[in-house]
Amino acid sequence: MTMHTTEHTAASHGDSAHGGAEHAEHGMSTRGYINIALILAAITALEVSTYYVDFGPLFLPALLIMMVVKFFMVVSYFMHLKFDNKLFSWMFYAGLFLAVGVYVAALGTFHFFLR
Amino acid sequence: MAIIERPAPGTTLVPALAPSAPAITPARTFGALRRPVATTGWKSWLFTVDHKKLGLMYGATALFFFIIGGLEAVLIRLQLAAPEGKVLNADLYNQMFTMHATTMVFLFVMPMAAGFANYFLPLQIGARDVAFPRINAFGFWCLLAGGIVVNLAWFFGGAADGGWFMYAPNSGPVFSPSHGVDFWALGLQIAGIASLTGAINLIVTVLNMRAPGMTLMKMPIFTWMITVVQFLLLFAVPVITVALFLLTFQRSFDAKFFDVAAGADPLLWQHLFWIFGHPEVYILVLPSFGIISEVLPVFSRKPLFGYPFVVFSGAAIGFVGWGVWAHHMFASGLGPVSVAVFSLATMAIAVPTGVKIINWTLTMWGGKLVFTTAMKFAVGLIILFTIGGLSGVTHSVAPSDTQQTDTYYIVAHFHYVLFGGAIFGIFSGFYYWWPKMFGKMLNERLGSWNFWLMVIGMNLTFGPMHILGLQGQPRRMYQWTEARAGEGFFNLGFWNLIASIGSIILTLGVLFFLINIVVTARSKVRAPLDPWNARSLEWMTSNPPKEHNFDSIPHVNHLDEFFHRKYEEDPTTHTMREVATAEQVLAELEKNADAHIHMPSPSYWPIVLAAGMPVVALGVIYSIPVAIVGGLIMLYAIYGWALEPATAPAIDHDESSSNGHNGHAVGASHG
Amino acid sequence: MADTAVAHEGHTSSTGISNVKLGMWLFLGSECLLFGGLISTYMLYRGRVSNGPTPEQVYDIPFTSVSSFVLLMSSLTMVLAVSAAAKKDDRGTNLWLVVTALLGATFVGGQVYEFTAFYNEGLGFTTSLFGSSFYTLTGFHGVHVTVGIIMLMALVAINKRSRVPGSKAETVEMIGLYWHFVDIVWIIIFTLVYLIPV
Amino acid sequence: MNHRRSTEPHVTRRFSLSRMRRTPLSRAMVRATTAVGAVVGLGSCATNAAQDTWQPKGPNAKMIDDLQQPIFAVAGIIGIIVFAAVSYAIWRFKDRGQPIPEQTHGKPALEITLTVIPALILAVVGVFTFRVIFDLAKTDDTELVINVTGQQWWWEYDYPAQNEWGITQPIITSGQLVMPVGTKVLLRETSRDVIHSYWIPALNGKRDAVPGRIHTLRLEADEPGIYAGQCTEFCGLSHANMRMEAVALSKEDFATWVANQQAAYQSPAEGTLAKEGESVFLNQCVRCHQVDGLKRPDGSLAIAAPDENVWSGAAPNLTNLMTRNTFAGAMFDLLRDACRDDVWNAESAEFGAKYLAGVDEACLNVNDLRAWLRNAPEVKPMYANPALLADTNGKYRGMPNLGLSESDIDKLVAYLLTLK
Ligand code: HEA
Ligand code: HEA
Ligand code: CUA
Numbered sequence A: 001m002t003m004h005t006t007e008h009t010a011a012s013h014g015d016s017a018h019g020g021a022e023h024a025e026h027g028m029s030t031r032g033y034i035n036i037a038l039i040l041a042a043i044t045a046l047e048v049s050t051y052y053v054d055f056g057p058l059f060l061p062a063l064l065i066m067m068v069v070k071f072f073m074v075v076s077y078f079m080h081l082k083f084d085n086k087l088f089s090w091m092f093y094a095g096l097f098l099a100v101g102v103y104v105a106a107l108g109t110f111h112f113f114l115r
Numbered sequence B: 001m002a003i004i005e006r007p008a009p010g011t012t013l014v015p016a017l018a019p020s021a022p023a024i025t026p027a028r029t030f031g032a033l034r035r036p037v038a039t040t041g042w043k044s045w046l047f048t049v050d051h052k053k054l055g056l057m058y059g060a061t062a063l064f065f066f067i068i069g070g071l072e073a074v075l076i077r078l079q080l081a082a083p084e085g086k087v088l089n090a091d092l093y094n095q096m097f098t099m100h101a102t103t104m105v106f107l108f109v110m111p112m113a114a115g116f117a118n119y120f121l122p123l124q125i126g127a128r129d130v131a132f133p134r135i136n137a138f139g140f141w142c143l144l145a146g147g148i149v150v151n152l153a154w155f156f157g158g159a160a161d162g163g164w165f166m167y168a169p170n171s172g173p174v175f176s177p178s179h180g181v182d183f184w185a186l187g188l189q190i191a192g193i194a195s196l197t198g199a200i201n202l203i204v205t206v207l208n209m210r211a212p213g214m215t216l217m218k219m220p221i222f223t224w225m226i227t228v229v230q231f232l233l234l235f236a237v238p239v240i241t242v243a244l245f246l247l248t249f250q251r252s253f254d255a256k257f258f259d260v261a262a263g264a265d266p267l268l269w270q271h272l273f274w275i276f277g278h279p280e281v282y283i284l285v286l287p288s289f290g291i292i293s294e295v296l297p298v299f300s301r302k303p304l305f306g307y308p309f310v311v312f313s314g315a316a317i318g319f320v321g322w323g324v325w326a327h328h329m330f331a332s333g334l335g336p337v338s339v340a341v342f343s344l345a346t347m348a349i350a351v352p353t354g355v356k357i358i359n360w361t362l363t364m365w366g367g368k369l370v371f372t373t374a375m376k377f378a379v380g381l382i383i384l385f386t387i388g389g390l391s392g393v394t395h396s397v398a399p400s401d402t403q404q405t406d407t408y409y410i411v412a413h414f415h416y417v418l419f420g421g422a423i424f425g426i427f428s429g430f431y432y433w434w435p436k437m438f439g440k441m442l443n444e445r446l447g448s449w450n451f452w453l454m455v456i457g458m459n460l461t462f463g464p465m466h467i468l469g470l471q472g473q474p475r476r477m478y479q480w481t482e483a484r485a486g487e488g489f490f491n492l493g494f495w496n497l498i499a500s501i502g503s504i505i506l507t508l509g510v511l512f513f514l515i516n517i518v519v520t521a522r523s524k525v526r527a528p529l530d531p532w533n534a535r536s537l538e539w540m541t542s543n544p545p546k547e548h549n550f551d552s553i554p555h556v557n558h559l560d561e562f563f564h565r566k567y568e569e570d571p572t573t574h575t576m577r578e579v580a581t582a583e584q585v586l587a588e589l590e591k592n593a594d595a596h597i598h599m600p601s602p603s604y605w606p607i608v609l610a611a612g613m614p615v616v617a618l619g620v621i622y623s624i625p626v627a628i629v630g631g632l633i634m635l636y637a638i639y640g641w642a643l644e645p646a647t648a649p650a651i652d653h654d655e656s657s658s659n660g661h662n663g664h665a666v667g668a669s670h671g
Numbered sequence C: 001m002a003d004t005a006v007a008h009e010g011h012t013s014s015t016g017i018s019n020v021k022l023g024m025w026l027f028l029g030s031e032c033l034l035f036g037g038l039i040s041t042y043m044l045y046r047g048r049v050s051n052g053p054t055p056e057q058v059y060d061i062p063f064t065s066v067s068s069f070v071l072l073m074s075s076l077t078m079v080l081a082v083s084a085a086a087k088k089d090d091r092g093t094n095l096w097l098v099v100t101a102l103l104g105a106t107f108v109g110g111q112v113y114e115f116t117a118f119y120n121e122g123l124g125f126t127t128s129l130f131g132s133s134f135y136t137l138t139g140f141h142g143v144h145v146t147v148g149i150i151m152l153m154a155l156v157a158i159n160k161r162s163r164v165p166g167s168k169a170e171t172v173e174m175i176g177l178y179w180h181f182v183d184i185v186w187i188i189i190f191t192l193v194y195l196i197p198v
Numbered sequence D: 001m002n003h004r005r006s007t008e009p010h011v012t013r014r015f016s017l018s019r020m021r022r023t024p025l026s027r028a029m030v031r032a033t034t035a036v037g038a039v040v041g042l043g044s045c046a047t048n049a050a051q052d053t054w055q056p057k058g059p060n061a062k063m064i065d066d067l068q069q070p071i072f073a074v075a076g077i078i079g080i081i082v083f084a085a086v087s088y089a090i091w092r093f094k095d096r097g098q099p100i101p102e103q104t105h106g107k108p109a110l111e112i113t114l115t116v117i118p119a120l121i122l123a124v125v126g127v128f129t130f131r132v133i134f135d136l137a138k139t140d141d142t143e144l145v146i147n148v149t150g151q152q153w154w155w156e157y158d159y160p161a162q163n164e165w166g167i168t169q170p171i172i173t174s175g176q177l178v179m180p181v182g183t184k185v186l187l188r189e190t191s192r193d194v195i196h197s198y199w200i201p202a203l204n205g206k207r208d209a210v211p212g213r214i215h216t217l218r219l220e221a222d223e224p225g226i227y228a229g230q231c232t233e234f235c236g237l238s239h240a241n242m243r244m245e246a247v248a249l250s251k252e253d254f255a256t257w258v259a260n261q262q263a264a265y266q267s268p269a270e271g272t273l274a275k276e277g278e279s280v281f282l283n284q285c286v287r288c289h290q291v292d293g294l295k296r297p298d299g300s301l302a303i304a305a306p307d308e309n310v311w312s313g314a315a316p317n318l319t320n321l322m323t324r325n326t327f328a329g330a331m332f333d334l335l336r337d338a339c340r341d342d343v344w345n346a347e348s349a350e351f352g353a354k355y356l357a358g359v360d361e362a363c364l365n366v367n368d369l370r371a372w373l374r375n376a377p378e379v380k381p382m383y384a385n386p387a388l389l390a391d392t393n394g395k396y397r398g399m400p401n402l403g404l405s406e407s408d409i410d411k412l413v414a415y416l417l418t419l420k
């Protein structure tokens, strides 16, 4: 996060503290980013492995969970949503959940379709 | 990057850049053009980024399209006045109702609301402009370009003819062989950009640029409703964008999306359209709800009853509105489970809407009601919208809707909510805010004619449609036949004729409004500063407002701040007593005027960027190389835009350095 | 703006956050519904192959895995660029931006290769519903990546000439948000489109 | 006052163009008049339009009606309350120089009460709605299945073989749906081109006929008669002219009808005008229109190939054209007005016989039929202009102008009259 905004937020808003003590304000250390990237890479490897290894009934839920985890890791850490003003989260997640809601419902109606 | 704009309006000197890079603004903007600086003359309109000018431009464009859409409606009614009508042939008729609806919905009500929002939202929250003034200008030009593209089809072999919801596969290349649907899809796509950018712009403006002290729950209700609408737009526009892309890809590039032979499911289009379409109807009506929620308190001399309830019900309507789209598909064959769910969800939406009706009525209750034209339209809205809303509830009962859907009973419903809701609100806004926008009051006598003709005309036009529909007359029929008209009091012939006569009266009503505009423009009488004894911030400035809106940004302590500066409550009798005139309040503001007010500078790029879009659209329809040319125009504009600071340096202004801050790049102040 | 907040009360942003960033997040929220619609279209149609090859017949999972990985890693380099910009480290910023753009270009290159290969195997845009919806979804995504690359390169170019209007760090951050968003969309596409069989 | 008058004979003769069945004053109307108020209530008085939605003639429509009438009433009452409250406020609180009132901001208790009441009303409505939705969706006790296919701009009916109804080979017809009374008929709807919607208001609500999908709709008529309907999903140029009727016959009459539809083809006698018409038909019409059993001069069966000529793939089967009494998407009558009124307004007891009599020369509405044969696209808008066939690979959407001579038309009319 930029210096300006940090000062500014602190000055006029005063709620930038939710970053957690281990992170310097809004950001993370380079090391931290690399760690995240490594985790992401590992999950991706695991995802791809489902293509080769049979996970049985766990296959679909496992894939979806991994997808969601990766998604939120990038959003939370790389996009700083976890450390940033809550308002950003509201705006973004409103769109995200709305999208999931309406589209899952719409796709659902294709299955409720009874002859 | 393109979206960097001046962060806050009227920001004064901000030495934001590192000293190492002082002169980031070339005296010439990128490319060949020196940036425009005119504040009067036609250039000042073409290149303006002033939210008030843009608001007026939105309004004028919308009014123009209202007349077009209205004339289309009148042709429809002439055709249907008698059985086997011969005014239009089947093909033209189908184009007519498609374009009537498209024009009214996308090119009149939406831009009109955008116009009011643009003009008054910054004023109501005590801001000097919107957050991104150039994007604002860009939005307007997109709307205009989109409107032109949609209508261009009339001259290129026929307009769109699939009905405004353009169900697939009837909108496909074989079933609608003219280019009308292509123009329609691409034009709406362009107009959609206006809505999307506008939404982002206004939400940021509302969240970030309120005057000090104006908490969210002190915001004027109009601002609130506009904010809800912008969220609806923000999330609804991309959905129709997807639908329109699929349609265009199918029509222009042979994609299969709605090709049943390839296994496509036509219900996909219906879902996409109505996921957008239902929020859309609230997009159309909520601004008007906002307007009359301003007007009713002013002319009842009483605050809005249950302000928080009205705010939250608006938000609730916005939210629940996302879960009901399939009520337009009760007959589409969704299966009983989906139908039941959507039926119940639809009923739920009547509750928050009812809250509004109740609160408006209670606002009037115990007030001191002054029946100006603005107030008449507001009260008219309460009644007429309720009628429309209640017929909406009868549709929400899915089994009954299977008898009603696609009949005139639906046409009656949505004209009551649209005309009696959206349009009455807009007219209320015209009369209420005209003095603010133009410094002159619309004539109240003509206004009264305008109002009564519209009330009578509207009920005569759309009232009988309830009967027509329940008697089984389907909509979208270019002719109806005597053979099935029945006889006696409720025969279709009589009521169709009444509806057509009504539409002429309605046209007269609208004509009175147009006459009123002309009469007012010619009149020399200036409006007083505070003609209505108003309550909110937009009245705390001159009529019309100065370019920078407020000499000094007011501190807000109350909902209805302006009223509370004028009146105080007598602690013993609880009646209100005037403590200051509007003039005094204003003088106070002027006394504390800000020393340095720097407004964003005009720019060429918004209009250039928007101008590229119709070129792309025509290219997609007729020849790809043309589309590439359009793309290049847009790229050039983006390039120029990205390098142009939001505010010109003083040396670009005629009155050079009058503000005394050379060397400071205000527009780039963002930190 | 930070300065105004103190100097001139009334001119600051009411929430204390920047307009541009708020605008960007709103835009991304809106984009969720755009990609949601395209993904839903694909999900509905992915099994509808009346003609031409099926998904199983064309998808090359190892190849796509590699290009997905490349895109994922570009998020790392992007965040490093943002970090560098925040530290006013111009060289670092430019370096990471260029690396990000290169990774992105690799991904797009991979996509171009993939499209060509599919096409040669008989899957055209108009072959089947699967074809139309596959190319539309991944094509939209590819266009987003390409726009991102152009923005990155343009940023590097104007940064070199110190002509970035506004705050450089914030500009980099904004492009970063966009870039990451495009990446997370791919995270979803990769799973739903490639890994889950029809 | 609450009894039905549907069997009451005609009192007045209507002017010639008006051909609707005289319809009764329904009990629904009575309920509603009292409740909803004059305008809406009166809507079901008098002689109603053919497609009046408040005159159910079968259990499915009645289920809907029983649900909707109270809801109209509730809506009417709420409307009146709002109207009254606003009117009272206008009258009572008009500015008469009273002081500016106290700036009260609302009363949450009142507010919540007035929110909860509508919610409760709707909850009740919701419960009943929910039940009716599922009741209407029932299909497991179906007695007769008919496939219905929409096509620009007419309906085709296909009765699959059902031995219990004497249907041993599929019957294909168009325009008028013939069904037995008191029978749970299940329509299986689809479409060959765009979306249409099947709607016989007296028997049930609408159901869209969507290409690529099969949707079901339950119809059941209480009494013999003709029930008018119309396509209600916008389906292009002639959507307004895509009408249909459901014809309910007593079970015996229905059996007669079925038998007739399956009777062998009878070629007109040699040397008659009709025989000449048959050969014109073989030359001109058979490429689109099937007449079951019709043979070419060489003795081979004439098989129509509408899919090669018509974009949507079919043209009406004309085997028993003269047993129906409307044609071309029920846009035109096959019967002259007088004959038509005789059938359409018949008492339910006599109706079946009259309908089954079909169309004879004396009753044939020869003007409209000739106009149709002379130049179909002129009397019904269709995309059948040969100049505009590039988009459809040379196929027509609708019936083209065949440029027949008047004498050919004479022959054809004579021939068509034999198709009973
Ligand atoms: C301004 C636009 C607008 C608004 C606000 C509404 C509001 C509502 N609409 Fe409407 N609607 C349209 C515009 C609008 N509609 C359009 C354009 C179409 C047709 C599109 C097309 O096909 O072309 C349509 C179609 C439409 C349908 C589909 C009909 C069909 O095609 O078969 C349905 C079905 O449920 C419906 C329902 C409702 C409901 C329940 C409301 C509710 O929000 C109404 C709520 C309001 C009230 C109920 C009145 C006030 C409340 C009280 C006084 C409280 C007490 C009330 C009760 C207890 C009932 N509408
Ligand atoms: C905001 C939306 C809006 C508005 C304001 C209107 C306004 C009107 N509408 Fe419209 N209408 C729709 C939205 C709207 N409508 C929609 C969504 C549909 C569905 C379309 C579809 O099925 O796809 C529809 C459909 C529709 C139909 C059904 C068509 C059909 O199904 O076949 C009819 C029929 O009567 C109709 C009539 C009217 C009339 C008479 C007006 C009147 O209010 C118009 C008032 C008249 C004027 C405004 C004229 C003003 C002009 C002048 C004063 C000219 C004089 C000036 C000069 C010479 C300079 N409308
Ligand atoms: Cu078929 Cu309308």
Ligand SMILES: [Cu+2]
Binding pocket: B277, B278, B281, B324, B325, B327, B328
């Ligand atoms: Cu709706």
